[in-house]
Amino acid sequence: MKILVCVKQVVDSESVIAIAPSGSWIAEEGLVFRMNRFDEYAVEESLVIRDTFPGSVVTALSVGPARVESTVRRAIEMGADRGVRVPLGEGGYASPMAVASLAAAHARDEGYDLILCGAMAEDDMHAQVGPLLAEMLGIPSASSAIALKTADDASAVRVEREIEGGSREILELSLPALVAVQPGINRPRYPSLSNVLRAKGQPVPEEPHAADESANGIERLARLRLPERSSRCEMLEGSSAEKAEKLLALLAAKSLI
Amino acid sequence: MEPIVIAAELDNGTAHPASLEAVCFARALSRLAPGPLVIIAAGRDVRMAADGLAAATGIDVIAVENEHMAEYTGETWKKTLAASIAPLAPRFVVIPHSARGYDFAPGLAVRLGAGCVTAIEALSEREGVLEFTRLAFGGKALMDIVPPRGRSVLTVQPGAFPAEAPAPAAPGTVTLTRSTAAPERSRPLGRTASGPETASLNEAEVIVAAGRGIGKKENLELIRALAALFPRSALAGSRAVCDAGWLEYARQVGVTGKTVSPRLYIACGISGTAQHLAGMKNSQTIVAINTDAGAPIFNVAHVGVVEDLTRFIPLLIETRGKAVKG
Incomplete structure (x- = not known):
């Protein structure tokens, strides 16, 4: 099988973030760039499927500025066979429509049987690129996949989608198809030493494509801002011991303890 | 004027509550970008749901009957909705x-040649320009997005636009149409039931929930000990904690887990992603304990404690012990 896995580079948003003076993105100085966590599950799933179908090839693709090459390389370190980067912008906000159209430009003539993506990106949280890419390529797709099984003859995938209330919707997609996976579908592996060494010497070619922005309108990020602290939240002050006493007093006053 | 189309979500012959929230959003939108409202209700056996929507909203409904929509496939939904919506040439298409x-x-946006903005939580107008607000960076930041000039497909975050109560004087008219669009490259195979233990979370008066911020699985014992201070309490977790295998998925609170509204919700080491907040923000009292004062959980909490919970929870339990004895 020919498998494409789409990976995005994001800043480690578990760190404390601040808005850049321009107001158009977060201040990235001093922050660490890494692979979007959701995409790590997509990479792992691609490797699991490759191992079931000998002769399969996994390609990792990222769309973005030169620095995203390190995230493609990370996918190779995890075990992807090859990587490719389609250039877009200098960082900051990128419209999912533009990203998907560039990914589609790469994928259109490659003849991938299966395309895997993370369910969403940690930074913009759009959850759009996967479903957009599938539609641009004219292949069926499913998002929020929490279980995936490829038919023995590689003609279809059986997908369990997470839906509201803890239930799952099950469907089968004929290949080629695109699946956007949820965290929890597997346990992403750590790179093995041999793959780390292999990734070191492996080029990540740059493959320029023209974004097709004519067909669909592109939205614009007017500004990024920090939310105002809700006025209803009473932040307890004082020493740890004082906070503990205040909290217990508050709970007791509401007859909660 | 170009219309604003609401694609209602139907479930078992009735409109899903999120559909009425989408209507509420569309009404607010029409005040900033004037256009007539139209509801599309597509599904199998849609007549009753369509009548219900027309009566509840006073908006005209186009009911699209399609026998292939008994079970969900994205393929059939996109085909059916694109064919029904394109002739209306709307400015906006609103979807839960x-x-x-x-x-x-x-x-659907690709099929309609439209832009797409997802998970909208608020809308506003700034110097004559329409903007949609949505969360980013795990809820730590907000994005104000300007939609493209042309057509746009918008999705509305559940819970962000509570449905309005008053019933309209006159119901909208219902036009019944048919679609034969069928899935060709996808096949629905049914649904699994939700897991067990829903009851324990639903019945608990106090829920103590653990997030990634507890650091390691062993620290769940602290959370358990805190829960033990309260009668009728239950232990829950965020998506990240369940993904890490620290707690079973049946205890997950959030969009893909359970929605709870206990008397007291104590969030321990939970940053507060939109997906988690949607599952607990209607709790009567919310206490958040987190080392990161910028965590979005504090935006919905009533009481906030910025502390390391591995030190604070033992202290809290000890203080409580003294108070009970004393």
Whole structure:
């Protein structure tokens, strides 16, 4: 099988973030760039499927500025066979429509049987690129996949989608198809030493494509801002011991303890 | 004027509550970008749901009967909705940001030659320019997005636009149409039931929930000990904690887990992603304990404690012990 896995580079948003003076993105100085966590599950799933179908090839693709090459390389370190980067912008906000159209430009003539993506990106949280890419390529797709099984003859995938209330919707997609996976579908592996060494010497070619922005309108990020602290939240002050006493007093006053 | 189309989500012959929230959003939108409202209700056996929507909203409904819509496939939804919506030439198409909505909305946008903005939580107008507000960076930041000039597909975060109560004087008219669009490259295979233990979370008066911020699985014992201070309490977790295998998925609170509204919800080491907040923000009292004062959980909490919970929870339990004895 020919498998494409789409990976995005994001800043480690578990760190404390601040808005850049321009107001158009977060201040990235001093922050660490890494692979979007959701995409790590997509990479792992691609490797699991490759191992079931000998002769399969996994390609990792990222769309973005030169620095995203390190995230493609990370996918190779995890075990992807090859990587490719389609250039877009200098960082900051990128419209999912533009990203998907560039990914589609790469994928259109490659003849991938299966395309895997993370369910969403940690930074913009759009959850759009996967479903957009599938539609641009004219292949069926499913998002929020929490279980995936490829038919023995590689003609279809059986997908369990997470839906509201803890239930799952099950469907089968004929290949080629695109699946956007949820965290929890597997346990992403750590790179093995041999793959780390292999990734070191492996080029990540740059493959320029023209974004097709004519067909669909592109939205614009007017500004990024920090939310105002809700006025209803009473932040307890004082020493740890004082906070503990205040909290217990508050709970007791509401007859909660 | 170009219309604003609401694609209602139907479930078992009735409109899903998120559909009425989408209507509420569309009404607010029409005040900033004037255009007539139209509801599309597509599904199998849609007549009753369509009548219900027309009566509840006073908006005209186009009911699209399609026998292939008994079970969800993105393919059938996109085909049916694109064919029904395109002739209306709308400026906006509004869809609930549900597990179905976010699955088919981007593809529908491609089919309609439209832009797409997802998970909208608020809308406003700034110097004559329409903006949609949505969360980013795990809820730590807000994005104000200007939609493209042309057509746009929008998804609306459940809970962000509570449905209005008053019933309209006159129901909208219902036009019944048919679609034979069928899935060709996808096949629905049914649904699994939700897991066990729903009851324990639903019945608990106090829920103590653990997030990634507890650091390691062993620290769950602290959370358990805190829960033990309260009668009728239950232990829950965020998505990240369940993904890490620290707690079973049946205890997950959030969009893809359980929605709870206990008397007291104590969030320990939970940053507060939109997906988690949607599952607990209607709790009567919310206490958040987190080392990161910027965590979005504090935006919905009533009481906030910025502390390391591995030190604070033992202290809290000890203080409580003294108070009970004393």
